[in-house]
Amino acid sequence: MEHALFALSGLDLLVCLYALHKIRLIHISTFNIEAASVTAARESTQLYAQIQAYLDLLRLVEPARPLPTLRGWAASPDFLLRIAGHARDAAPQRILECSSGASTVVLARCLQLNGSGHVVSLENDPAFAEQTRTSLRMHGLADWATVVDAPLVANAATGTPWYSLEGLTDDPGAFDMLVIDGPPRTVAPLARHPALPMLSSRLSAACVVFLDDADRVEERATLQRWATEFHDFAQTLLPCEKGCARLDRNPKIADGKL
Numbered sequence: 001m002e003h004a005l006f007a008l009s010g011l012d013l014l015v016c017l018y019a020l021h022k023i024r025l026i027h028i029s030t031f032n033i034e035a036a037s038v039t040a041a042r043e044s045t046q047l048y049a050q051i052q053a054y055l056d057l058l059r060l061v062e063p064a065r066p067l068p069t070l071r072g073w074a075a076s077p078d079f080l081l082r083i084a085g086h087a088r089d090a091a092p093q094r095i096l097e098c099s100s101g102a103s104t105v106v107l108a109r110c111l112q113l114n115g116s117g118h119v120v121s122l123e124n125d126p127a128f129a130e131q132t133r134t135s136l137r138m139h140g141l142a143d144w145a146t147v148v149d150a151p152l153v154a155n156a157a158t159g160t161p162w163y164s165l166e167g168l169t170d171d172p173g174a175f176d177m178l179v180i181d182g183p184p185r186t187v188a189p190l191a192r193h194p195a196l197p198m199l200s201s202r203l204s205a206a207c208v209v210f211l212d213d214a215d216r217v218e219e220r221a222t223l224q225r226w227a228t229e230f231h232d233f234a235q236t237l238l239p240c241e242k243g244c245a246r247l248d249r250n251p252k253i254a255d256g257k258l
């Protein structure tokens with residue numbers, strides 16, 4: 001009798017262990033499904049926001065051809081809508097851009113619609129520079145934007161590799177809008193920090209700056225450093241899928257209060 005109980009207990013134990021193993025697998029799967037459904041819900045909300053921004057962008061800039069593929073490496077529709085809205089409303093005469101692509105096409109189209117102005121885009125990668133020039137030609141926008149080959153060079157002033165400014169004329173206060181979407185984050189820990197130290201003298205007194213990817217840790221650190229180094233720029237964070245920071249230089253001048 002004692003023997004049978006032992007044999008039964010051994011079998012029960014195996015069944016129990018097997019059942020526990022299965023329960024654990026079910027538990028893990030349930031957790032994964034819950035996490036995936038939260039991600040899917042977040043992504044579908046974001047997708048809707050980007051589709052809405054894309055449709056608004058198309059209505060605003062009415063491009064002659066389909067725009068280059070957006071999101072991922074390219075700017076997202078909500079960021080492009082922000083910069084296009086400013087380019088249309090404030091009608092800047094000279095726009096400077098760090099990194100070329102879809103953003104160059106959108107900004108050039110805004111200036112074409114405005115009837116005046118020019119975009120200068122610094123691009124470190126010759127292949128992407130050529131790709132943007134081709135897009136500009138296809139859109140009939142070659143006269144509205146210039147893509148400048150600007151290899152990343154060691155920078156003694158900031159200690160971070162950044163765009164060579166050799167192809168850019170030294171014209172103090174020339175640009176009234178600056179869009180920063182490069183260099184890529186892989187270049188250096190604070191790859192975009194040099195933008196203000198290197199370009200502030202070329203920006204007008206009421207220049208407006210847009211920084212893409214402002215939700216990233218590196219860009220937040222860059223914004224913090226700019227806040228301590230440049231007291232004439234007022235920073236505002238705007239909701240965009242990758243984060244967007246808008247910096248208004250001397251906002252009182254722009255408001256006509258000075």
Ligand SMILES: C[S@@+](CC[C@H](N)C(=O)[O-])C[C@H]1O[C@@H](n2cnc3c(N)ncnc32)[C@H](O)[C@@H]1O
Nearest residue numbers: 073074075099100101102103125128181182184
């Ligand atoms: C964030 S992207 C710039 C995107 C650009 N402002 C636009 O709206 O399309 C920054 C830089 O990454 C590089 N780049 C662009 N697309 C890339 C890709 N698919 N793979 C690797 N690098 C890329 C280019 O040199 C570009 O200047």
